[in-house]
Amino acid sequence: MTTLKDVAKIAGVTVTTVSRVLNNRGYISHDTRSKVMSAMKTLDYQPNEVARSLIFQRSRIIGLIVPSVSHPFFGELANAIEYEASKRGYKILLANSRHDADKENSYLDMLKRNKVDGIILASRTVETKPFLNVNLPLLSFDRELSPDIPMVSADNTEGGRLVARHLIARGCKNLLYIGGSGSVRQYSNNRGNGFIEACEQARMPCTVYETEEVSFNSQQYEASIGKALDAHPKVDGIFASSDVIAAQVIRMLSIRGKRVPQDVKIVGFDDVQIASLLNPALTTVRQPVEAMAIQMLELLERKMKGAPAPAKTIMPVELIIRDST
């Protein structure tokens, strides 16, 4: 490994001088600068970021905890966050919590030990307690953890309302909401709340079916959806709380001989890539992934500077109408 010392030896100066050339500090003669530059080039010198992290007490690394990047939504979110982070000069240390509170906690410790500059928590299992002694800039996605941890989320409530109004406008009379994980307290539950609220406002009957969506792609889950459909055969409009669930609903409907959108209309949530690939293409609520990523990094950076950040940032959603309604 080439170090400053090697460069200094080749250039015939001390390491300090080389460091000053690198960081443009103090007086450096034109002659010395070019000598150092050429020495760095011949040795293909790369500064050791580990040593710099130790000195500056900051690593320019952000820890990202998600349930799993294999889930389409979190894959897209992680991608957007990494993209925005790299624009701002940060790197991403990735942690997939896999819905496991223990794993999540040990990841938090790991990130602490590795002196990340901040953490984005887009996971859903940890209780609030452990955060009380994580004295690191922290930002959460979709969950209110504590007043001093800024939360960024899409406007799930409004999304739910948009869906209800849209299905009603399309002539649906028997609505069903299929939710993903009712027990966990998180902001995305509001998509169901908004839906129900708008239904009530329109005096439209609406059934709620909440499931325990522990693993995202299980046979069990499809069976559970099937049960919900069989229990409510007259349903003609369905709001699934994610596009993945919507895909499963479409399949289950198809197996039961129901046509989408003629017999049953269906709306998803997230607008991940598969939404437009489904057959029929899925009407869904788009979460502004890129904008949320920008906002998250902006707020986390503020926190890292010690500046105040709003406790709650709700980003606008958009109804994307395709062929399933």
Add this chain to the structure above:
Amino acid sequence: MTTLKDVAKIAGVTVTTVSRVLNNRGYISHDTRSKVMSAMKTLDYQPNEVARSLIFQRSRIIGLIVPSVSHPFFGELANAIEYEASKRGYKILLANSRHDADKENSYLDMLKRNKVDGIILASRTVETKPFLNVNLPLLSFDRELSPDIPMVSADNTEGGRLVARHLIARGCKNLLYIGGSGSVRQYSNNRGNGFIEACEQARMPCTVYETEEVSFNSQQYEASIGKALDAHPKVDGIFASSDVIAAQVIRMLSIRGKRVPQDVKIVGFDDVQIASLLNPALTTVRQPVEAMAIQMLELLERKMKGAPAPAKTIMPVELIIRDST
């Protein structure tokens, strides 16, 4: 931030002793050990991994370069790699190259500067040259870069053969292969080669349609697929080189009034989550993502130890038959 010094002060010993307790070195009395332990607990001390990385010249961080974790296959692959890495005590620094050679090169530099212990390159743009002076343990997925860079890949050739035989066995007479990115030299091109080879062996006519799949989810790409379908209206069996492409093909067929699998049978590749969610559920070739992740980490770890590793590891694939054929 609490350091060893603070712990030593509380425990009434020197930093040397604390370090010894931490690393189980030399003689430590039961008494001292428990004193140090409790001091660490009260201060919630976490060793500074940055400082340790500097000393040991290893960070236990692995750099992972993928085109994008938002692509279903690479999301699942990244998830499996991170899972296997964390089991072995490694962390993952994530880089999405976005099919951009410049970005990929700058990520490589970044990973070098940050002293990662090794790099897994699952991206597809860089030429071989830059690797010649990356003297870091390197492992590539799906691409042969140089003899001393181990490659891990699924058996794409065999996958292609399996698909051809399956479609023929299902009675297809007019086969079409829709490929993703013919121009880039990578191992996954073999899925097309295997397909064509098996078709020729069975004396079955087979059309090849290679496209430039630059961005994965574009309207353009769908239009391009549509053109291919219109140019070959008699096609009754299609092999799409990925599940995402297959999803688009299914949609394009549906728009043209063709039924799957009655009129046209279709097979994908990868077996990502969406394959089973599509309507109809997609017959596809499963890449053994978990097994490949394990293999990649195993080989990378060997490389990191300086041990030899096979240049080429081809993992078995499996045809998953669902409703699209």
Add this chain to the structure above:
DNA sequence: TGTAGCATGACAACCCTTAAAGATGTAGCC
């Protein structure tokens, strides 16, 4: 009494880089 083994401390060097303070040299000015 000598020596071996155990338990700890003190000190320094090291990993690589940075930065404040110090040393040296040169030019300009009164």
Add this chain to the structure above:
DNA sequence: GGCTACATCTTTAAGGGTTGTCATGCTACA
């Protein structure tokens, strides 16, 4: 000639932790 001012580079300490050497004190055993 003596002084300031500035340019240029070096010395030294620091960041947090590990490790080797040496010194010290204690107990146990032959």
